[in-house]
Amino acid sequence: MKRFALAAALALAPLAAFAEGVAHKVAIHVDQNDPQVMNMALNNAQNVASYYESKGDTVTIEMVTYGPGLNMLIADKSPVAQRISTMSLEMDNITFAACANTMAGMKKKTGHDVVLMSEAVVVPSGVVRLIELQEDGFAYIRP
Helix, strand or coil: CHHHHHHHHHHHHHHHHHHCCCEEEEEEEECCCCHHHHHHHHHHHHHHHHHHHHCCCEEEEEEEECHHHHHHHECCCCCCHHHHHHHHHHCCCEEEEEEHHHHHHHHHHHCCCCCECCCEEEECCHHHHHHHHHHCCCEEECC
């Protein structure tokens, strides 16, 4: 009887793991200073999160900005600032990454520091961050 119980438990173990859902990882790339592109990227993030949540899965989303796309995360320039703030409060699975290389270039050009939204985290290089995320199994999306 013990063997039967053990065999049943082992046979059902894969089903129990499946029932818990699958963990997904998505990197979204923004390198354009275009409100339509920024909104599309945010739409993609919300739609992906909603879809996987409805299936009982989880998803980790990192939005990586660099070049002109960094304007998405600049406090006094972002055309989507309110939306980012709202999403950050509603979604604990999203990160907004800002490229330090781009920030340094902007500072050199303008002569003053780039002030980011509080939701942003600085990464050394946006391009390198995208490479790292893909090497870590993140799916790559460019709206």
